[in-house]
Amino acid sequence: MTKRIFTLFFIYIVHQLSAQESLIDTVFIDNQFRKVSKTAKISNLNSDKILENSTSLSDLLRFQSNIYIKENGRGSTSSPSFRGTTAQQTAFVWNGININSIFLGQGDINNLNPLSYENVGIKYGGGSVIYGSGAIGGSIHLNNILDFNRGFKGTLFSEYGSFGTSNSVAQAKFSNDNFSFSLNINHSRSENDYEIPQRKFINRNGEYENTSFNLGLAYKINPNNEFYWQSQHYDSDQHYPIFSENQTKTKYFVQTFRSLAGWKLHSGKFKNNFKLAYLEDNFQYFGDINKSKTSGGTGKQYIIKNDLDFLVSKNSSFNLITEYQYNEAEGFGSGIKTPKRNLGSFSLLYRNSQSEKFYWELGAKQEIVEGYKSPFLFSASAKYIANHWYQTTINFSRNFRAPTFNDLYWLPGGNPNLKPETSTQAEMAHRFSYRNFTLSITPYYMHIIDNIVWMQATSYWSPENINKVDGYGLETDLSFEKQFGKHQIKGRLSYSYTKSVNLETNKQLMYVPFHRINFNANYQYSWLGIFAQAFYNGKTYTDTDEKNFLEDYFVVNAGVNLNYLKHYQIGFRVNNITNKAYQSVENYFMPKRNYAINIKFNL
Incomplete structure (x- = not known):
């Protein structure tokens, strides 16, 4: 099958090589992300922001976004809300490319090392028309960038912190007129043996270690044709915390391989981005670290995706996105044998900007999925710039999540009759600008039907489509930026109110805090940089009856970076300055005050 795909790809290349016109400057592989940023709420975290929270993607998102992160102790299983x-x-x-697990239907944040990426993008709100299954609440974008005409650039970064923690990355990039090369190797590890004396908590068996190898290549045949390739290999050893010395120690191994090849073409009114991808996820769970694996699995995805833009006029265009996937898996110790699935999709978007002040777009998508009926999806959005100090955007969409192999085939309990979850949502954002200040206010509403929930049957659990959920809330962001002489100040304060109610019980969903506040500030003077970051997490229920809850907490980090020498930067960071004992998942406490020191060398 793979041989056939690459043969078709080669024939397609030969057929199109004669095209000439617009100049391509940079390979930003996820070309849709910049398009959706015109109307969607977007956050971009560049490499400098990533190094401020290099320990894990959980820390990066917890401190630099208002996403709620559920983490079963530092470095263990972690997921976003x-x-x-x-x-x-x-x-x-x-x-x-959507990389959610075909087993679980989600990504474990702590098995996605932020040091592997040059940009982490965050898109709030539904995006299934473009990004497929699971893009209901939002999407997290892990981007690698390939540039041309930048010469050679090398970076070495190494950090050592409390609890025997180290994070290191070596990156080399080279590019000229026609060729671009990027290599990234990173490694993280920690003994992770912190204690919370007043809670009689020790993070026993909490150690972890992971390594990632990332390689990117791009070649420009002529001004209108580029080929690119991006690959990633990730290997992780993650232990799960236990509460007493008498408990059996467990661990979890993960090996991931991702490979993406593509061709970008410009020809007159046409722009085309053709992709071939292969994703493989392997995992092994050990119920006893001294014995053989208890369960495991291998999931493979073969993907063909084409993104075609046709310019109708100077201000309007059609965008056709087609995708085919073949998924196969093999389970061990879970009842999942060798499930397979074919699925395809067709998305059509129309974008129009008749004036500098008004932009709008419409989208529609049909999924074709083997084994169950999939919903028709749509989106509509618009942006209006009233004047220099006020603009507004509106988004309306229908999104979905397909049942995963675990949902369908896990034994005992899998349910092959599940329907996909669907959601309808709307939001309207208002943005105000005054001098160095920007204020955005975004109210939203979301209605989810056929929610897939695992319910206890007799002696086992089984998933059912039972719940309807109403979600609504408000997100606000106030940012400030000013530069005078050698001084530069940046700051951002955000607040979110979230109500997510199970309509059958009229209760707030588990692990959904009502209130969250985030604060980030950076000051730079010549060779001196200072940053501070903080977040407040409000009351959070841990059951469906609103009887048990986590207390609110406030956590502050701060750090300093010294660039006194030309190619060197030395940094120092204090995490959890107030020494707060807190937990984002019941019974799994996070570390109190701890420290990290780092050095960065730019070649």
């Missing part, structure tokens, strides 16, 4: 939705209702997108 956008606007009161679940981890399965969040899409993880790697260079434009």
Whole structure:
């Protein structure tokens, strides 16, 4: 099958090589991300922001976004919650490809090392028309960038912190007029043996270690044709915390391989981005670290995706996105044998900007999925710039999540008759600008039907389509930026109110905090940089009856970076300055005050 795909790809290349016209400057592989940013709420975290929270993607998102992160102790299983939705209702997108697990339907944040990426993008709200299953609450975009005409650039970064923690990355990039090369190797590990004396908590068996190898290549045949390739290999050893010395120690191994090849073409009114991807996820769970594996599995995805833009006029265009996937898996110790699935989709978007002040777009998508009926999806959005100090955007969409192999085939309990989850949602954002200040206010509403929930049957659990959920809330962001002489100040304060209610019980969903506040500030003067970051997490229920809850907490980090020498930067960071004992999942406490020191060398 793979041989056939690459043969077709080669024939398609030969057929199109004669095209000439617009100049291509940069290979930003997820070309849709910049398009949706015109109307959607977007956050971009560049490499400098990533290094401020290099320990894990959980820390990066917890401190630099208002996404709620559920983490079973530092470095262990971790998942996000956008606007009161679940981890399965969040899409993880790697260079434009949805990489949610075909077993679980989600991504484990702590098995996605942030040091592997140059940009982490966050899109709030539904995006299934473009990014497929799971893009209900929002999507997290893990981007690698390939540039041309930048010469050679090398970076070495190494950090050592409390609890025997180290994070290191070596990156090399080279590009000229026609060729671009990027290599990234990173490694993280920690003994992770912290204690919370007043809670009589020790993070026993909490150690972890992971390594990632990332390679990117791009070649420009002529000004209108580029080929690119991005690959990633990830290997992780993650232990799960236990509460007493008498408990059996467990561990979890993960090996991931991702490979993406593509061709970008410009020809007159046409722009085309053709992709071939192969994704493989392997995992092994050990119920006793001294014995052989208890369960495991291998999931493979073969993907063909084409993104065609046709310019109708100077201000309007059609965008056709077609995708075919073949998924196969093999389970061990779970009752899952060798399930297979074919699925395809067709998305059509129309974008129009008749004036500098008004932009709008419409989208429609039909999924064709083997084994069950899939919903018709749509989206509509618009942006209006009233004047220099006020603009507004509106988004309306229908999104979905397909049942996963675990939902359908896990034994005992899998349910092959599940329907996909669907959601309808709307939001309207208002943005105000005054001098160095920008204020955005975004109210939203979301209605989810056929929610897939695992319910206890007799002696086992089984998933059912039972719940309807109403979610609504408000997100506000106030940012400030000013530069005078050698001084530069940046700051951002955000607040979110989230209500996510099970309509059958009229109760707030588990692990959905009502209130969250985030604060980030950076000051730079010549060779001195100072940053501070903080978040407040409000009351959070841990059961469906609103009887048990986690207390609210406030956590502050701060750090300093010194660039006194030309190619060197030395940094120091204090985490959890107030020494707060807190937990984002019941009984799994996070570390109190701890420290990290780092050095960065730019070649």
